[in-house]
Amino acid sequence: MAEDIGSMLSQIRIAEKDDGILPLHTMWKQNEANVGRLRLVGKLLSRRRINLNGLHNALMASWNPKHAFKIFKIGEKIYLFQFSDIGDLNKVIHRGPWNFSNSLLILKRFQASLTPEQYNFSTNPFWVRIFDVLVGLHSEQTGFMIGSSLGRVLEVDEGFKKAIRVRIE
Incomplete structure (x- = not known):
């Protein structure tokens, strides 16, 4: 039995272009898009x-x-x-x-292309509230300008009456 398996394994050839690789790669990309989301x-x-x-x-x-x-x-x-x-x-x-x-x-x-250890956990987004902004300057542009001095601005929420909220990473 071991000789049969050995002879079968010895007959396996890997061609230079193996069509079996493409479907696996395609499945992986589809999995990342569907399940990964x-x-x-x-x-x-x-x-x-x-x-x-x-x-x-x-x-x-x-x-x-x-x-x-x-x-x-x-x-x-x-x-x-x-x-x-x-x-x-x-x-x-x-x-x-x-x-x-x-x-x-x-x-x-x-x-899907990262192992758990390859993720970068050194930054995390935080919401920051900016108070005492003059009413005439209460805008998304002001939020981006002030927020960018603290970090990378992800979004600005100017919907608060007393403050501008800025999500920063």
Whole structure:
């Protein structure tokens, strides 16, 4: 039996152009586009040991999603968040930052081409409120100008009456 397998393996040839590679690459890209759009990767900046059920329950209460989501541990304090609704995922991204047990949870959009350790968790967006802006200067342009002195401006919300909110990374 071992000789049969050995002789079968010895007859396998890899051609210079193998059509089997393209469908796999295509499937991977489709998977990233379809499934990846419903995933986030997050790192919890904590020295404590994390209870996955406790993390899930706390985030369910904070995020208040319309549909269930799942959490999988994929690295050292690195987690994959699988959503079933794109609206829930976008709400989580937009309303952050988030914390669990007084520790920052940094969330990034899923990229199939990265291993968990390759994600850059060194920055995280924060909302900053800018007060005492003159009424005549209360605009998106003012928010971008002031916000850019603090970091990379992701968006400006001038809808508040007493302040301009700027989301900065």
